[in-house]
Amino acid sequence: xxxxxxxxxxxxxxxxxxxxxxxxxxxxxxxxxxxxxxxxxxxxxxxxxxxxxxxxxxxxxxxxxxxxxxxxxxxxxxxxxxxxxxxxxxxxxxxxxxxxxxxxxxxxxxxxxxxxxxxxxxxxxxxxxxxxxxxxxxxxxxxxxxxxxxxxxxxxxxxxxxxxxxxxxxxxxxxxxxxxxxxxxxxxxxxxxxxxxxxxxxxxxxxxxxxxxxxxxxxxxxxxxxxxxxxxxxxxxxxxxxxxxxxxxxxx
Amino acid sequence: xxxxxxxxxxxxxxxxxxxxxxxxxxxxxxxxxxxxxxxxxxxxxxxxxxxxxxxxxxxxxxxxxxxxxxxxxxxxxxxxxxxxxxxxxxxxxxxxxxxxxxxxxxxxxxxxxxxxxxxxxxxxxxxxxxxxxxxxxxxxxxxxxxxxxxxxxxxxxxxxxxxxxxxxxxxxxxxxxxxxxxxxxxxxxxxxxxxxxxxxxxxxxxxxxxxxxxxxxxxxxxxxxxxxxxxxxxxxxxxxxxxxxxxxxxxx
DNA sequence: CCAAAAGTGTTCAGGCTACACCCATGT
DNA sequence: ACATGGGTGTAGCCTGAACACTTTTGG
Numbered sequence: 001x002x003x004x005x006x007x008x009x010x011x012x013x014x015x016x017x018x019x020x021x022x023x024x025x026x027x028x029x030x031x032x033x034x035x036x037x038x039x040x041x042x043x044x045x046x047x048x049x050x051x052x053x054x055x056x057x058x059x060x061x062x063x064x065x066x067x068x069x070x071x072x073x074x075x076x077x078x079x080x081x082x083x084x085x086x087x088x089x090x091x092x093x094x095x096x097x098x099x100x101x102x103x104x105x106x107x108x109x110x111x112x113x114x115x116x117x118x119x120x121x122x123x124x125x126x127x128x129x130x131x132x133x134x135x136x137x138x139x140x141x142x143x144x145x146x147x148x149x150x151x152x153x154x155x156x157x158x159x160x161x162x163x164x165x166x167x168x169x170x171x172x173x174x175x176x177x178x179x180x181x182x183x184x185x186x187x188x189x190x191x192x193x194x195x196x197x198x199x200x201x202x203x204x205x206x207x208x209x210x211x212x213x214x215x216x217x218x219x220x221x222x223x224x225x226x227x228x229x230x231x232x233x234x235x236x237x238x239x240x241x242x243x244x245x246x247x248x249x250x251x252x
Numbered sequence: 253x254x255x256x257x258x259x260x261x262x263x264x265x266x267x268x269x270x271x272x273x274x275x276x277x278x279x280x281x282x283x284x285x286x287x288x289x290x291x292x293x294x295x296x297x298x299x300x301x302x303x304x305x306x307x308x309x310x311x312x313x314x315x316x317x318x319x320x321x322x323x324x325x326x327x328x329x330x331x332x333x334x335x336x337x338x339x340x341x342x343x344x345x346x347x348x349x350x351x352x353x354x355x356x357x358x359x360x361x362x363x364x365x366x367x368x369x370x371x372x373x374x375x376x377x378x379x380x381x382x383x384x385x386x387x388x389x390x391x392x393x394x395x396x397x398x399x400x401x402x403x404x405x406x407x408x409x410x411x412x413x414x415x416x417x418x419x420x421x422x423x424x425x426x427x428x429x430x431x432x433x434x435x436x437x438x439x440x441x442x443x444x445x446x447x448x449x450x451x452x453x454x455x456x457x458x459x460x461x462x463x464x465x466x467x468x469x470x471x472x473x474x475x476x477x478x479x480x481x482x483x484x485x486x487x488x489x490x491x492x493x494x495x496x497x498x499x500x501x502x503x504x
Numbered sequence: 505c506c507a508a509a510a511g512t513g514t515t516c517a518g519g520c521t522a523c524a525c526c527c528a529t530g531t
Numbered sequence: 532a533c534a535t536g537g538g539t540g541t542a543g544c545c546t547g548a549a550c551a552c553t554t555t556t557g558g
Contacts, residue, residue, distance in 0.1 A: 030323065074283045074285050115330070117356075203522095203540080208519095225536070227529055227530075436510085455549095475556080477557075478556060480511075480554060
């Protein structure tokens, strides 16, 4: 999807454009940077935080792993571009998606001047099949502790996304976006421990998380392995909106 | 500084470009959005949070107030563009500057497709003269509670910046960026009260803020008015870096 | 001496931390 | 019966909240 325009970083552009009303104009304009979106897609599996990467099929960085992303079309918003690229390259549909940061180091793309707006996404394990469905472009999950070398400045973008995720997880109830709709408290705790990189006390964690009254216990249990089945919960977004409006403060 | 290219939002572009190495290429390319930066410049004065606005001299929104900002040049980073525009339009030099968000609503600019990367800046009262120096473009401070109608989607940008500032102020010691280098605890408290919109208990506020050991008492007092002079402090950034590295958590 | 802001300590309640054992299940 | 993770309560500590009077200055 990336266009190879020139081997030079700097070029002088003349832009001629055709006006829709039929008049033709020729104007000199300042050269414009190309705009891309890149997505850091997080998942949680095997007790580890994962990132979805795609293997580049074309130069530059052919064969390298990179964040899914691509050029923004003029008539779409950045978020729309991010969702479109996610769908095209990874098959992912509706996921939690939030703008992260806009990266503009001058030589971040060896071809030409490219400015990239990074997004991060949180996916539930139910979404993970997607990569099997469409093997569009060889998407693959990597544990964040074992990501390969990345193309462009994608390592920096990933690093920024990780910091952001850690920060958000503390103060906003977004962890649920990484778990299946029905989950156990142990799964939630494992997620927090993996992302924050700390051990948490089981009793204190449960006490606190339940004290917010944001989790609804279900009439179901999660049975797996040779031990006591676990109570399943689901997150109650309605109640969260409600609480949030009266100045409520989620933390850890 | 803004170029009026076309009255239509959508145009088809042909780009011809001259390669530096002398070869000439003609390629068809996708149209590109124009990129701007807009800066929300905060100050603190008269016990109120202030924003710096400029009055537009050209259409669209001629005569309206707007955030300082302008087009990004291809060979500069976004932050450099923001600092350049700040210097050009408001005379501001070294200030705290941080990227806020990138705005991309399709019709946010009536002329053509413009995507804008917003920054917010925090200035000390010592910087405030600037607007008197260079009256470039009629820059003026407004209390955030009394901003006039703004051009483009700048009201939304300002709103986002305010939210961000409130959030940051709680968890990071950036309030000092809005005060003179030497300040009193009362000034600091007034700043917090103004930005957060809450009243704070004087004794508790002082206890907490001093407990971080980030403020150095100076051998000077601030005397003003018919009352006891106040102890002056300065923020100690070295100590802050130091504390931050051992996982220290500033709050309120 | 009056007005105006600076400065200062204690008490109480609620939240956070640390900590160890029984429960339900599958094999 | 045993291995495995699920589930539970308490006590001490610390932090945050509430609260009122004295000090220093200028006029």
